[in-house]
Amino acid sequence: MRSFSLLTALVLGLSAFVRAKSSQGDDVLVILDPKLNRDDYSLFFGGLEKDGYSLTFRAPKDVKPKIIKDDVPSFSHVILFTPETKGYASDITPQSLIHLLSLSTNLLITSSPKQTLLTALSSEFSLIPAPPSSPLLSHFPARSDPPTLLPIPVPDPIDPKSEYADHPLAIPPICSPHTKAVWYEGTAWALGNNPLLFPILRAPKESFVSDASGDEGAEGVVDAAEKGGEGLWAGSSLAVAAGFQTREGARVVWVGGVEVFSDRLAAKEIAPGVPSGNTRFTRDIAAWAFQESLVLRISHISHHLASSPPLVGSNTTNLPTQYTTNDKLTYTAHISIYNPSSSTWTPHVSLPSPQMAFTMLDPHILTTLSHSPSHAGTYTTTFRAPDRHGVFKFVLDYRRKGWTWLKSEEKVAVVPPRHDGYPRFLSAAWPYYAGAVSTSVGFVLFVVVWLSGEGRETRKKAE
Amino acid sequence: MPPKAPTRPATRSPITSLLKAYSEQTPDRLKFIDAFLVFLMLSGVAQFLYCILVTNYPFNAFLAGFSSNVGQFVLTASLRSQVNPQNRTEFKDVSPERAFADFALGSIVLHFFVFNFLG
Numbered sequence: 001m002r003s004f005s006l007l008t009a010l011v012l013g014l015s016a017f018v019r020a021k022s023s024q025g026d027d028v029l030v031i032l033d034p035k036l037n038r039d040d041y042s043l044f045f046g047g048l049e050k051d052g053y054s055l056t057f058r059a060p061k062d063v064k065p066k067i068i069k070d071d072v073p074s075f076s077h078v079i080l081f082t083p084e085t086k087g088y089a090s091d092i093t094p095q096s097l098i099h100l101l102s103l104s105t106n107l108l109i110t111s112s113p114k115q116t117l118l119t120a121l122s123s124e125f126s127l128i129p130a131p132p133s134s135p136l137l138s139h140f141p142a143r144s145d146p147p148t149l150l151p152i153p154v155p156d157p158i159d160p161k162s163e164y165a166d167h168p169l170a171i172p173p174i175c176s177p178h179t180k181a182v183w184y185e186g187t188a189w190a191l192g193n194n195p196l197l198f199p200i201l202r203a204p205k206e207s208f209v210s211d212a213s214g215d216e217g218a219e220g221v222v223d224a225a226e227k228g229g230e231g232l233w234a235g236s237s238l239a240v241a242a243g244f245q246t247r248e249g250a251r252v253v254w255v256g257g258v259e260v261f262s263d264r265l266a267a268k269e270i271a272p273g274v275p276s277g278n279t280r281f282t283r284d285i286a287a288w289a290f291q292e293s294l295v296l297r298i299s300h301i302s303h304h305l306a307s308s309p310p311l312v313g314s315n316t317t318n319l320p321t322q323y324t325t326n327d328k329l330t331y332t333a334h335i336s337i338y339n340p341s342s343s344t345w346t347p348h349v350s351l352p353s354p355q356m357a358f359t360m361l362d363p364h365i366l367t368t369l370s371h372s373p374s375h376a377g378t379y380t381t382t383f384r385a386p387d388r389h390g391v392f393k394f395v396l397d398y399r400r401k402g403w404t405w406l407k408s409e410e411k412v413a414v415v416p417p418r419h420d421g422y423p424r425f426l427s428a429a430w431p432y433y434a435g436a437v438s439t440s441v442g443f444v445l446f447v448v449v450w451l452s453g454e455g456r457e458t459r460k461k462a463e
Numbered sequence: 464m465p466p467k468a469p470t471r472p473a474t475r476s477p478i479t480s481l482l483k484a485y486s487e488q489t490p491d492r493l494k495f496i497d498a499f500l501v502f503l504m505l506s507g508v509a510q511f512l513y514c515i516l517v518t519n520y521p522f523n524a525f526l527a528g529f530s531s532n533v534g535q536f537v538l539t540a541s542l543r544s545q546v547n548p549q550n551r552t553e554f555k556d557v558s559p560e561r562a563f564a565d566f567a568l569g570s571i572v573l574h575f576f577v578f579n580f581l582g
């Protein structure tokens with residue numbers, strides 16, 4: 001009976017995996033503060049469940065289910081809707097959340113202007129939290145809402161007129177194109193210079209962080225602006241949503257307020273007759289955090305002599321292990337991107353400038369791989385091996401903010417030519433060949449003439 | 464007084480006298496050997512100049528071509544000293560035929576090594 005139920009669970013789990021949107025798994029733990037009503041976020045949670053995620057809810061002080069059991073994470077992804085929670089059960093600590101990341105679990109964390117355990121945790125990710133109890137506010141554009149509830153335009157990855165289009169590396173294309181502006185309520189961070197961290201949504205230019213609910217604190221803001229430096233918390237250098245991808249590939253999304261996920265703001269119009277982009281934006285950042293979008297992998301790599309294409313069906317196990325100096329080599333990488341709509345890996349055709357290094361301690365060759373149009377997802381280059389023997393590595397190390405890092409190292413030996421591997425009978429050596437041959441011919445003629453002369457001499461003597 | 468008709472110089476220049484003595488006193492056989500030696504020397508000089516001025520790559524081909532000239536030159540020069548009638552007293556035990564056989568055998572061995580080394 002027990003084994004039967006286990007089998008059922010396994011089959012159910014497998015079928016769930018097949019429907020899963022994420023490339024990693026579809027178990028999501030939602031740690032929801034008791035003060036927040038689950039029904040207020042039904043659009044966000046419903047959207048996740050519709051896409052195949054199974055959500056498990058838990059209050060911060062509940063003991064079960066544990067996030068890590070026997071050093072194995074119980075869920076593939078964890079959502080923390082605990083922006084103002086002060087107390088947690090013993091298994092949720094900053095250390096355990098960091099440990100979750102090292103176990104390749106993804107996190108979606110919401111924060112708030114209140115100072116909590118998560119505020120301290122955010123600085124571990126090089127996010128610099130604003131002073132406590134100071135929400136982000138803006139008086140522009142003129143509207144009837146309180147200044148702490150502000151519309152923020154979402155960066156468009158495609159529209160070249162977007163103000164973020166000049167910095168393609170600054171914000172990866174996490175948000176869908178043409179997403180409407182989102183309503184936002186919460187705090188903002190300044191970003192440290194950690195290379196793993198990047199902004200997903202920047203604060204508007206006119207916004208600033210202040211502890212004054214009305215305009216009576218305006219003097220303080222003006223003072224801070226004049227002093228500059230740390231006193232100033234304003235403008236688009238602040239981020240209200242930031243992404244962080246660990247070196248192992250786990251993803252964290254930090255959002256400065258939980259209200260951006262709420263049904264209330266999703267239904268609120270951004271302009272007369274135009275619904276806000278909250279639903280789409282929150283789904284997009286969840287898709288990135290849960291390894292749906294911008295997920296790459298190296299399907300396989302191959303390398304061979306440029307003069308002899310590999311056999312069909314050759315795989316990584318029978319790649320050549322040895323080349324000769326100055327050989328022409330061809331290196332090929334097949335790179336796939338995860339397609340969440342069909343849960344399959346499809347060839348990725350638009351990887352910007354991947355590079356390959358042929359290294360022995362230093363990169364002797366560093367070259368750009370070009371996409372071959374005849375084979376989708378195939379990036380290839382041909383180069384001459386250096387005139388240097390030793391153990392070399394083909395290194396493909398592709399790191400872009402927001403994208404899965406790609407890393408591949410293939411070791412090959414580069415040897416000098418064998419004793420019979422050198423070129424022979426070179427045109428430069430023809431004078432030497434002619435010299436040797438003429439000497440031999442001269443010797444033969446000499447012998448012939450000498451012997452015939454001897455014959456004549458003896459005859460002369462005889463006469 | 465009209466100038467005297469130029470008389471033949473009483474003594475010739477040393478080079479012309481040397482050439483004359485050589486062409487008159489040297490046997491034809493030795494002249495023939497000398498011609499071969501000159502050819503070998505010119506060929507060796509040409510290869511050496513090519514090596515210095517153009518390229519010494521492949522070096523093994525240069526070594527083979529140049530040493531074939533040098534070796535052949537040495538063998539031919541020793542043949543010349545052995546068959547020279549003036550040296551008869553030096554080489555009492557070596558008849559000209561024997562000297563020639565030595566020369567031929569040595570040359571064949573030399574060329575065997577040269578062509579092995581050439582390619």
